[in-house]
Amino acid sequence: MDPSSFEHQLGILLPRLRRFAHALSRDAADADDLTQATLERALRSKAQWQPGTRLDSWAYRIMRNLWIDTARSRSRKAKLEALPEEAAMVGTDPRGAMDAAIDLRRMMAAMQQLPEEQREVVALILIEGFGYREVCEMLDLPMGTVSSRLVRGRTRLLAMVGEQ
Amino acid sequence: MTIADETFFAWLDGELPPVEAAAVEAEVARSPELTLAAQEHRAMQARLKAAFDTVADPPVAQRLPAAEVIDFADAQRRRESRRWGSPVQWAAIAATLVLGVLTGSLISPLRSGPVDVRDGKLYAAADLNDALNNELASAPAAGASVRIGITFRDQSGAICRTFTNAKSSGLACRDGARWQLRGLFGAPEGQKSAYRMAAGADPNLAALVDSTMAGNPLDAAEERTAKARRWR
Numbered sequence: 001m002d003p004s005s006f007e008h009q010l011g012i013l014l015p016r017l018r019r020f021a022h023a024l025s026r027d028a029a030d031a032d033d034l035t036q037a038t039l040e041r042a043l044r045s046k047a048q049w050q051p052g053t054r055l056d057s058w059a060y061r062i063m064r065n066l067w068i069d070t071a072r073s074r075s076r077k078a079k080l081e082a083l084p085e086e087a088a089m090v091g092t093d094p095r096g097a098m099d100a101a102i103d104l105r106r107m108m109a110a111m112q113q114l115p116e117e118q119r120e121v122v123a124l125i126l127i128e129g130f131g132y133r134e135v136c137e138m139l140d141l142p143m144g145t146v147s148s149r150l151v152r153g154r155t156r157l158l159a160m161v162g163e164q
Numbered sequence: 165m166t167i168a169d170e171t172f173f174a175w176l177d178g179e180l181p182p183v184e185a186a187a188v189e190a191e192v193a194r195s196p197e198l199t200l201a202a203q204e205h206r207a208m209q210a211r212l213k214a215a216f217d218t219v220a221d222p223p224v225a226q227r228l229p230a231a232e233v234i235d236f237a238d239a240q241r242r243r244e245s246r247r248w249g250s251p252v253q254w255a256a257i258a259a260t261l262v263l264g265v266l267t268g269s270l271i272s273p274l275r276s277g278p279v280d281v282r283d284g285k286l287y288a289a290a291d292l293n294d295a296l297n298n299e300l301a302s303a304p305a306a307g308a309s310v311r312i313g314i315t316f317r318d319q320s321g322a323i324c325r326t327f328t329n330a331k332s333s334g335l336a337c338r339d340g341a342r343w344q345l346r347g348l349f350g351a352p353e354g355q356k357s358a359y360r361m362a363a364g365a366d367p368n369l370a371a372l373v374d375s376t377m378a379g380n381p382l383d384a385a386e387e388r389t390a391k392a393r394r395w396r
Contacts, residue, residue, distance in 0.1 A: 015220040022219045031219070107215040125177065126209045127216045132179050147170045154173070158208045 006046055009055050010039065016056070016128065017063055022104070023123035024067045026112055037070070038063040057138050060128070064120060064139070110160045118153030121146055126154065167191055167198070176202055279345065288336050288343040296325055296336055296343045300391065302384035314373070314381040315390065323395045324376055326369060333369050335376065338395050347372045 018035045025031040041062050042049075049058050111119050124130045124138065136146050167175075167188060174180050175188040192198040280289035288296050295310035304311055313326035313333075324337035324346070336343035349368045382390060 019216050019220040023216055028219075101215075101218045103211065103215040104218050107212055127213055132174070132177070144170075147174060151169045151173055154205060154208070155169075157212070158204055161211070162204060162208060 006049065006055075007043070010042055010059065013056055013059055014039070017059060020060060020063060020123055020128055021067075022108060023111055023127050024064070024119065025108075027108070034063060034067055034070075037066050041066060057130075057134060060124070060130075061138050068116075106161065110157055113160060114153050114156060118149045118156070121149040122153040122157065125150055166195070172198065172201070173205070176205060279348075286345040286348075287339070288345060292327065292329070292336075293343060295327060297395070298391075300384070300387055302387060315387050316373075316377045316381045317379060318376045319378045321378075323390055324373075326373060335369060335372050337376070341394075346376065 014035070017038055018031065021031040021034040021038070022028065025034055038059065042059050045062070049055065111122070114122065120139070121135060124135045125132065130138070132143060132146055132150075135141075136143055139146070171180070171184075171188060172192075175185055175192070178185075180188060192202055279292070280287045287293075291309050295308060295312060299305060299308060299310070299312045301312045301315065310327050310329045313328060315323060315325045318324050318337055322338045324335060325343075326335050327333065332348055334348040335346045337346055338344075347369065
Protein backbone atom coordinates (compact mmCIF):
# COMPACT_ATOMS: atom_id res chain seq x y z
CA MET A 1 0.00 0.00 0.00
CA ASP A 2 1.34 3.43 -0.94
CA PRO A 3 2.21 5.20 2.34
CA SER A 4 0.80 8.47 1.03
CA SER A 5 -2.42 6.87 -0.12
CA PHE A 6 -5.76 7.79 1.32
CA GLU A 7 -6.31 4.26 2.61
CA HIS A 8 -2.96 4.15 4.33
CA GLN A 9 -3.47 7.52 6.02
CA LEU A 10 -6.90 6.45 7.13
CA GLY A 11 -5.38 3.29 8.57
CA ILE A 12 -2.99 5.35 10.62
CA LEU A 13 -5.90 7.37 11.98
CA LEU A 14 -7.80 4.29 12.99
CA PRO A 15 -6.62 4.05 16.63
CA ARG A 16 -7.53 7.70 17.21
CA LEU A 17 -10.93 7.26 15.60
CA ARG A 18 -11.53 4.25 17.75
CA ARG A 19 -10.68 6.26 20.85
CA PHE A 20 -13.09 9.03 19.84
CA ALA A 21 -15.78 6.43 19.20
CA HIS A 22 -15.36 5.13 22.73
CA ALA A 23 -15.68 8.61 24.14
CA LEU A 24 -18.97 9.10 22.31
CA SER A 25 -20.47 5.65 22.70
CA ARG A 26 -22.14 3.92 25.55
CA ASP A 27 -20.14 0.71 25.31
CA ALA A 28 -17.27 -0.88 23.44
CA ALA A 29 -19.51 -2.76 21.03
CA ASP A 30 -21.24 0.44 19.95
CA ALA A 31 -17.86 2.12 19.66
CA ASP A 32 -16.51 -0.56 17.35
CA ASP A 33 -19.65 -0.44 15.24
CA LEU A 34 -19.26 3.30 14.96
CA THR A 35 -15.60 2.97 14.01
CA GLN A 36 -16.41 0.44 11.33
CA ALA A 37 -19.25 2.54 9.95
CA THR A 38 -16.97 5.57 9.86
CA LEU A 39 -14.30 3.68 7.94
CA GLU A 40 -16.85 2.50 5.42
CA ARG A 41 -18.32 5.95 5.00
CA ALA A 42 -14.87 7.51 4.67
CA LEU A 43 -13.80 4.99 2.04
CA ARG A 44 -17.00 5.51 0.09
CA SER A 45 -16.69 9.28 0.34
CA LYS A 46 -13.03 9.35 -0.63
CA ALA A 47 -13.74 11.58 -3.61
CA GLN A 48 -15.16 14.25 -1.31
CA TRP A 49 -11.99 14.63 0.67
CA GLN A 50 -9.77 17.37 -0.71
CA PRO A 51 -6.09 16.46 -0.68
CA GLY A 52 -4.14 19.09 1.18
CA THR A 53 -6.83 19.48 3.82
CA ARG A 54 -6.67 17.63 7.09
CA LEU A 55 -7.80 14.05 6.80
CA ASP A 56 -8.18 13.69 10.57
CA SER A 57 -10.69 16.53 10.96
CA TRP A 58 -12.59 15.20 7.98
CA ALA A 59 -12.75 11.67 9.37
CA TYR A 60 -13.67 12.85 12.87
CA ARG A 61 -16.49 14.87 11.41
CA ILE A 62 -17.79 11.83 9.57
CA MET A 63 -17.74 9.87 12.79
CA ARG A 64 -19.47 12.60 14.73
CA ASN A 65 -22.22 12.95 12.13
CA LEU A 66 -22.75 9.20 11.94
CA TRP A 67 -22.92 9.02 15.68
CA ILE A 68 -25.59 11.71 15.75
CA ASP A 69 -27.57 9.96 13.03
CA THR A 70 -27.52 6.52 14.54
CA ALA A 71 -27.05 6.89 18.26
CA ARG A 72 -29.39 9.68 19.13
CA SER A 73 -32.54 7.88 18.19
CA ARG A 74 -31.82 4.93 20.42
CA SER A 75 -30.05 6.78 23.21
CA ARG A 76 -33.20 7.90 24.99
CA LYS A 77 -34.35 4.37 25.60
CA ALA A 78 -30.86 3.10 26.32
CA LYS A 79 -30.20 5.80 28.86
CA LEU A 80 -33.22 4.86 30.91
CA GLU A 81 -32.13 1.26 31.03
CA ALA A 82 -28.55 2.07 31.77
CA LEU A 83 -28.98 4.58 34.52
CA PRO A 84 -28.94 2.43 37.67
CA GLU A 85 -25.71 0.63 36.82
CA GLU A 86 -23.97 3.72 35.59
CA ALA A 87 -25.09 5.75 38.53
CA ALA A 88 -23.66 3.10 40.82
CA MET A 89 -20.38 3.05 38.96
CA VAL A 90 -19.82 6.74 38.66
CA GLY A 91 -18.33 8.29 41.71
CA THR A 92 -17.21 5.13 43.42
CA ASP A 93 -13.90 5.59 45.10
CA PRO A 94 -11.11 4.18 42.95
CA ARG A 95 -9.14 3.00 46.04
CA GLY A 96 -5.50 2.96 45.30
CA ALA A 97 -3.73 2.65 42.02
CA MET A 98 -6.21 2.17 39.25
CA ASP A 99 -5.47 0.42 36.05
CA ALA A 100 -6.22 2.65 33.08
CA ALA A 101 -8.04 -0.12 31.28
CA ILE A 102 -10.37 -0.64 34.22
CA ASP A 103 -10.79 3.08 34.59
CA LEU A 104 -12.01 3.22 31.01
CA ARG A 105 -15.40 1.76 31.94
CA ARG A 106 -15.83 4.30 34.66
CA MET A 107 -14.82 7.14 32.38
CA MET A 108 -17.10 5.96 29.59
CA ALA A 109 -19.98 5.81 32.06
CA ALA A 110 -19.19 9.31 33.28
CA MET A 111 -19.00 10.64 29.72
CA GLN A 112 -22.42 9.14 29.06
CA GLN A 113 -23.85 11.29 31.83
CA LEU A 114 -22.91 14.42 29.90
CA PRO A 115 -25.30 15.93 27.39
CA GLU A 116 -24.20 15.00 23.89
CA GLU A 117 -23.11 18.49 22.93
CA GLN A 118 -20.82 18.69 25.94
CA ARG A 119 -19.52 15.15 25.50
CA GLU A 120 -18.29 15.70 21.95
CA VAL A 121 -16.48 18.90 22.86
CA VAL A 122 -14.87 17.31 25.92
CA ALA A 123 -13.81 14.31 23.82
CA LEU A 124 -12.34 16.36 20.99
CA ILE A 125 -10.42 18.80 23.19
CA LEU A 126 -9.51 16.94 26.36
CA ILE A 127 -9.02 13.45 24.92
CA GLU A 128 -8.25 13.92 21.25
CA GLY A 129 -6.16 17.04 21.80
CA PHE A 130 -7.71 19.31 19.18
CA GLY A 131 -7.44 23.06 19.65
CA TYR A 132 -10.52 25.16 20.34
CA ARG A 133 -10.47 26.66 16.87
CA GLU A 134 -10.15 23.30 15.17
CA VAL A 135 -13.18 22.08 17.07
CA CYS A 136 -15.16 25.20 16.14
CA GLU A 137 -14.46 24.45 12.49
CA MET A 138 -15.17 20.75 12.84
CA LEU A 139 -18.51 21.29 14.54
CA ASP A 140 -19.46 24.54 12.80
CA LEU A 141 -19.89 26.30 16.11
CA PRO A 142 -18.81 29.72 17.35
CA MET A 143 -15.96 29.92 19.85
CA GLY A 144 -18.20 31.03 22.70
CA THR A 145 -20.40 27.97 22.34
CA VAL A 146 -17.48 25.56 22.24
CA SER A 147 -15.78 27.06 25.26
CA SER A 148 -18.92 27.24 27.39
CA ARG A 149 -19.81 23.63 26.56
CA LEU A 150 -16.30 22.63 27.48
CA VAL A 151 -16.53 24.45 30.83
CA ARG A 152 -19.81 22.79 31.73
CA GLY A 153 -18.76 19.35 30.53
CA ARG A 154 -15.43 19.18 32.31
CA THR A 155 -16.84 20.69 35.50
CA ARG A 156 -19.51 18.01 35.61
CA LEU A 157 -16.99 15.30 34.83
CA LEU A 158 -14.77 16.41 37.67
CA ALA A 159 -17.71 16.40 40.04
CA MET A 160 -18.46 12.81 39.01
CA VAL A 161 -15.03 11.25 38.94
CA GLY A 162 -12.91 13.70 40.92
CA GLU A 163 -10.21 12.08 42.98
CA GLN A 164 -10.49 12.49 46.72
CA MET B 165 -13.44 32.80 40.87
CA THR B 166 -12.29 36.23 39.95
CA ILE B 167 -11.59 35.08 36.42
CA ALA B 168 -14.34 33.95 34.06
CA ASP B 169 -14.50 30.15 33.85
CA GLU B 170 -13.99 30.24 30.10
CA THR B 171 -10.83 32.27 30.52
CA PHE B 172 -9.50 30.08 33.29
CA PHE B 173 -9.92 26.91 31.22
CA ALA B 174 -8.61 28.51 28.05
CA TRP B 175 -5.48 29.31 30.06
CA LEU B 176 -5.35 25.74 31.38
CA ASP B 177 -5.61 24.40 27.83
CA GLY B 178 -2.90 26.70 26.52
CA GLU B 179 -5.35 28.58 24.32
CA LEU B 180 -4.64 32.12 25.53
CA PRO B 181 -2.22 34.50 23.84
CA PRO B 182 0.99 34.94 25.89
CA VAL B 183 0.21 38.28 27.55
CA GLU B 184 -3.23 37.23 28.68
CA ALA B 185 -1.93 33.85 29.78
CA ALA B 186 0.68 35.47 31.99
CA ALA B 187 -2.00 37.60 33.66
CA VAL B 188 -4.18 34.57 34.37
CA GLU B 189 -1.21 32.60 35.59
CA ALA B 190 -0.39 35.31 38.13
CA GLU B 191 -4.00 35.40 39.26
CA VAL B 192 -4.08 31.64 39.71
CA ALA B 193 -0.84 31.71 41.67
CA ARG B 194 -2.38 34.21 44.10
CA SER B 195 -5.51 32.15 44.63
CA PRO B 196 -5.36 28.83 46.52
CA GLU B 197 -8.82 28.07 45.20
CA LEU B 198 -7.80 28.52 41.56
CA THR B 199 -4.54 26.65 42.11
CA LEU B 200 -6.46 23.68 43.47
CA ALA B 201 -8.97 23.85 40.60
CA ALA B 202 -6.12 23.84 38.08
CA GLN B 203 -4.55 20.80 39.75
CA GLU B 204 -7.82 18.90 39.90
CA HIS B 205 -8.70 19.59 36.31
CA ARG B 206 -5.23 18.67 35.08
CA ALA B 207 -5.38 15.41 36.99
CA MET B 208 -8.86 14.69 35.70
CA GLN B 209 -7.83 15.31 32.11
CA ALA B 210 -4.75 13.12 32.47
CA ARG B 211 -6.85 10.33 33.90
CA LEU B 212 -9.47 10.72 31.18
CA LYS B 213 -6.84 10.60 28.48
CA ALA B 214 -5.02 7.62 30.00
CA ALA B 215 -8.28 5.68 30.23
CA PHE B 216 -9.29 6.33 26.63
CA ASP B 217 -5.76 5.83 25.32
CA THR B 218 -6.12 2.16 26.19
CA VAL B 219 -8.45 1.74 23.23
CA ALA B 220 -6.20 3.64 20.86
CA ASP B 221 -3.88 0.63 20.85
CA PRO B 222 -5.80 -1.58 18.51
CA PRO B 223 -6.47 -4.99 20.06
CA VAL B 224 -5.44 -6.54 16.77
CA ALA B 225 -1.95 -5.20 17.28
CA GLN B 226 -1.91 -6.44 20.84
CA ARG B 227 -2.83 -9.90 19.66
CA LEU B 228 -0.29 -9.89 16.84
CA PRO B 229 2.93 -8.91 18.55
CA ALA B 230 5.25 -10.73 16.16
CA ALA B 231 3.34 -10.77 12.93
CA GLU B 232 2.25 -8.26 10.39
CA VAL B 233 -0.74 -8.41 8.15
CA ILE B 234 0.17 -7.65 4.58
CA ASP B 235 -1.52 -7.69 1.28
CA PHE B 236 -0.31 -9.98 -1.42
CA ALA B 237 -0.35 -7.41 -4.21
CA ASP B 238 1.81 -5.11 -2.21
CA ALA B 239 4.20 -7.87 -1.27
CA GLN B 240 4.46 -8.79 -4.91
CA ARG B 241 5.06 -5.28 -6.14
CA ARG B 242 7.92 -4.77 -3.75
CA ARG B 243 9.42 -8.17 -3.49
CA GLU B 244 12.54 -6.78 -1.91
CA SER B 245 10.51 -4.29 -0.07
CA ARG B 246 11.33 -2.20 2.90
CA ARG B 247 9.65 -2.96 6.15
CA TRP B 248 6.96 -0.75 7.59
CA GLY B 249 8.80 1.90 9.52
CA SER B 250 6.95 2.03 12.77
CA PRO B 251 5.02 -0.63 14.60
CA VAL B 252 2.20 1.82 15.08
CA GLN B 253 1.87 2.18 11.33
CA TRP B 254 1.53 -1.47 10.57
CA ALA B 255 -0.61 -2.05 13.60
CA ALA B 256 -3.03 0.50 12.28
CA ILE B 257 -3.00 -1.03 8.85
CA ALA B 258 -3.33 -4.48 10.31
CA ALA B 259 -6.35 -3.35 12.22
CA THR B 260 -7.88 -1.85 9.11
CA LEU B 261 -7.20 -4.83 6.95
CA VAL B 262 -8.31 -7.43 9.44
CA LEU B 263 -11.42 -5.44 10.20
CA GLY B 264 -12.15 -5.25 6.51
CA VAL B 265 -11.49 -8.88 5.84
CA LEU B 266 -13.62 -9.98 8.75
CA THR B 267 -16.57 -7.92 7.69
CA GLY B 268 -15.86 -8.18 4.01
CA SER B 269 -16.60 -4.54 3.64
CA LEU B 270 -13.29 -2.77 3.34
CA ILE B 271 -12.88 -1.42 -0.11
CA SER B 272 -9.34 -2.26 -0.86
CA PRO B 273 -7.21 -0.76 -3.54
CA LEU B 274 -5.86 -4.16 -4.52
CA ARG B 275 -6.37 -4.85 -8.18
CA SER B 276 -3.95 -7.57 -9.11
CA GLY B 277 -1.94 -10.41 -7.75
CA PRO B 278 -3.27 -13.36 -5.82
CA VAL B 279 -5.94 -11.27 -4.15
CA ASP B 280 -8.90 -9.92 -6.03
CA VAL B 281 -11.54 -7.49 -4.83
CA ARG B 282 -15.18 -7.92 -5.75
CA ASP B 283 -18.04 -6.05 -4.14
CA GLY B 284 -15.76 -5.03 -1.35
CA LYS B 285 -14.75 -8.59 -0.52
CA LEU B 286 -11.30 -10.07 -0.87
CA TYR B 287 -11.00 -13.21 -2.95
CA ALA B 288 -8.17 -15.51 -3.86
CA ALA B 289 -6.94 -15.12 -7.43
CA ALA B 290 -4.19 -16.45 -9.68
CA ASP B 291 -1.81 -18.95 -8.03
CA LEU B 292 -3.56 -18.81 -4.72
CA ASN B 293 -6.93 -19.56 -6.27
CA ASP B 294 -5.43 -22.44 -8.27
CA ALA B 295 -3.81 -23.92 -5.20
CA LEU B 296 -6.99 -23.69 -3.16
CA ASN B 297 -8.91 -25.37 -5.96
CA ASN B 298 -6.46 -28.08 -6.84
CA GLU B 299 -3.93 -28.80 -4.15
CA LEU B 300 -4.36 -31.53 -1.61
CA ALA B 301 -2.62 -31.25 1.72
CA SER B 302 -2.20 -35.01 1.63
CA ALA B 303 -0.41 -34.85 -1.73
CA PRO B 304 1.35 -31.50 -2.11
CA ALA B 305 2.56 -30.71 -5.60
CA ALA B 306 6.33 -30.48 -5.90
CA GLY B 307 7.57 -26.91 -6.12
CA ALA B 308 4.17 -25.38 -5.53
CA SER B 309 4.34 -21.75 -4.44
CA VAL B 310 1.36 -22.12 -2.15
CA ARG B 311 0.95 -24.91 0.33
CA ILE B 312 -2.40 -25.99 1.69
CA GLY B 313 -2.70 -26.69 5.39
CA ILE B 314 -5.96 -27.95 6.75
CA THR B 315 -9.40 -28.14 5.21
CA PHE B 316 -12.59 -27.92 7.25
CA ARG B 317 -16.13 -26.63 7.27
CA ASP B 318 -17.20 -23.44 8.99
CA GLN B 319 -20.41 -22.97 10.98
CA SER B 320 -22.36 -22.25 7.81
CA GLY B 321 -21.07 -25.45 6.20
CA ALA B 322 -18.75 -23.74 3.74
CA ILE B 323 -15.39 -25.40 3.07
CA CYS B 324 -12.43 -23.44 4.39
CA ARG B 325 -8.73 -24.04 3.75
CA THR B 326 -5.62 -22.61 5.32
CA PHE B 327 -2.69 -21.81 3.09
CA THR B 328 0.91 -20.73 3.38
CA ASN B 329 3.29 -19.24 0.88
CA ALA B 330 6.74 -17.76 1.23
CA LYS B 331 5.52 -14.57 2.85
CA SER B 332 2.21 -15.15 4.46
CA SER B 333 -0.39 -17.56 5.61
CA GLY B 334 -4.11 -17.23 5.73
CA LEU B 335 -7.57 -18.69 5.65
CA ALA B 336 -9.97 -18.75 2.71
CA CYS B 337 -13.53 -20.06 2.68
CA ARG B 338 -15.75 -21.00 -0.20
CA ASP B 339 -18.17 -18.28 -1.26
CA GLY B 340 -20.10 -19.55 -4.26
CA ALA B 341 -17.52 -20.54 -6.83
CA ARG B 342 -14.76 -18.45 -5.27
CA TRP B 343 -12.51 -18.44 -2.25
CA GLN B 344 -13.09 -15.52 0.05
CA LEU B 345 -10.19 -14.54 2.25
CA ARG B 346 -11.06 -14.49 5.92
CA GLY B 347 -7.61 -13.59 7.16
CA LEU B 348 -4.09 -13.04 5.95
CA PHE B 349 -1.03 -12.96 8.17
CA GLY B 350 2.53 -12.13 7.26
CA ALA B 351 5.40 -14.17 8.60
CA PRO B 352 7.79 -12.33 10.86
CA GLU B 353 10.94 -11.25 9.05
CA GLY B 354 13.47 -13.96 8.62
CA GLN B 355 11.16 -16.73 9.66
CA LYS B 356 11.60 -18.91 6.62
CA SER B 357 10.00 -21.80 8.36
CA ALA B 358 6.65 -20.12 7.86
CA TYR B 359 6.56 -21.85 4.51
CA ARG B 360 7.12 -25.23 6.00
CA MET B 361 5.22 -25.02 9.18
CA ALA B 362 1.89 -26.69 9.31
CA ALA B 363 -0.79 -24.16 8.47
CA GLY B 364 -2.39 -23.19 11.70
CA ALA B 365 0.92 -23.09 13.50
CA ASP B 366 0.88 -19.32 13.20
CA PRO B 367 -0.85 -18.44 16.47
CA ASN B 368 -2.98 -15.78 14.83
CA LEU B 369 -4.08 -18.06 12.06
CA ALA B 370 -4.68 -20.82 14.60
CA ALA B 371 -6.96 -18.51 16.57
CA LEU B 372 -8.86 -17.58 13.43
CA VAL B 373 -9.23 -21.24 12.44
CA ASP B 374 -10.39 -22.01 15.93
CA SER B 375 -13.15 -19.47 15.81
CA THR B 376 -14.21 -20.48 12.30
CA MET B 377 -14.15 -24.27 12.34
CA ALA B 378 -17.21 -26.39 13.04
CA GLY B 379 -16.35 -30.01 13.82
CA ASN B 380 -13.02 -31.54 12.86
CA PRO B 381 -10.70 -30.96 9.93
CA LEU B 382 -11.27 -33.18 6.91
CA ASP B 383 -8.96 -36.19 6.66
CA ALA B 384 -7.16 -37.11 3.43
CA ALA B 385 -10.05 -39.12 2.01
CA GLU B 386 -12.60 -36.45 2.89
CA GLU B 387 -10.37 -33.81 1.38
CA ARG B 388 -10.25 -35.74 -1.92
CA THR B 389 -14.01 -36.18 -1.89
CA ALA B 390 -14.54 -32.49 -1.21
CA LYS B 391 -12.26 -31.61 -4.12
CA ALA B 392 -14.17 -33.97 -6.41
CA ARG B 393 -17.33 -32.10 -5.41
CA ARG B 394 -15.65 -28.81 -6.20
CA TRP B 395 -15.51 -27.82 -2.56
CA ARG B 396 -19.24 -27.50 -2.10
